[in-house]
Amino acid sequence: MMELPDTYRGKYRDLETAGEKYGAEAETLVENIRNRGAKVAGFIGESALSCGGQIILPQNYLKTIYRTVREAGGLCIADEVQVGFGRCGTGMWVYETQGVVPDIVTIGKPMGNGHPIAGVVTTRKIAEKYRLNRPEYFNTYGGNPVSMAVGLAVLDVIKKEKLVEHAHQTGTVFLQELKLLQQRHDCIGDVRGIGLFLGIEFVKCRDSREPDEDTAVSVKKFMYKNKIIVSTEGRYNNIVKIKPPMKFDEANVAHFIKHFDRAISEVKS
16 A cells, blocks of 8 residues: 655645655555565556546556556556546546556546446456466456447547536636635635546644645535535545536536535634
8 A cells, every 4th residue: 555645734745746646655665575585466556536626636646656667567557437428627527637658547427427337447468368378258248239339328428518628727716716715714625636627625623734624524515415416535535525526617616616606604603
């Protein structure tokens, strides 16, 4: 298990160097594994950390880890289950923002827009090795035609309605509006995100960065009462997670900001 690459409250906060410093810790883990007489199987990690606190990976983080893992003979696996399919607004997959190509990518959730479907994508070399050397594999529901039709329909909508570009445009406005709220409310310690994948970290004091779970949870409950669904995440449960539908537009942003601003004001009054 590697340390969370948190540039807001972690030990490395310089955005220019944090990625390489956090990523370099993989070398120590590889050495520990070898000292136990074991081999490195691989590394799996989200391309942006969702339940970990809406953390956007610092540049060169995955590039540094992937290099270390591959040199040790392991595979690199990108988890895009929550963040994939264009949500980041820069492309279909968030790992692309790190300048890496994984050996395996896990996908799901948005793949079916509510329909239960998930998938694994890998290289032809790995797939062929599995085919030739695998034990018997059986899956009752694998590849059923209904799920395949749903998955194809989702891809068609993403392309035809230009939802990747939409996520970028709307997400940019959303992030700007949240940063304006941060200027008005001292309890907001950090605002971060990419596309329609955003997080607001609540603190008791900006200087100490002491987490404020109570405010985050109270704001979440206020939003619920106004029929707006958000969640709280992170190790201290003090980060409000915003991951709206891909059709979320600027009118929805204005509606959200209005109620979020009111929620904070009432909670802190």
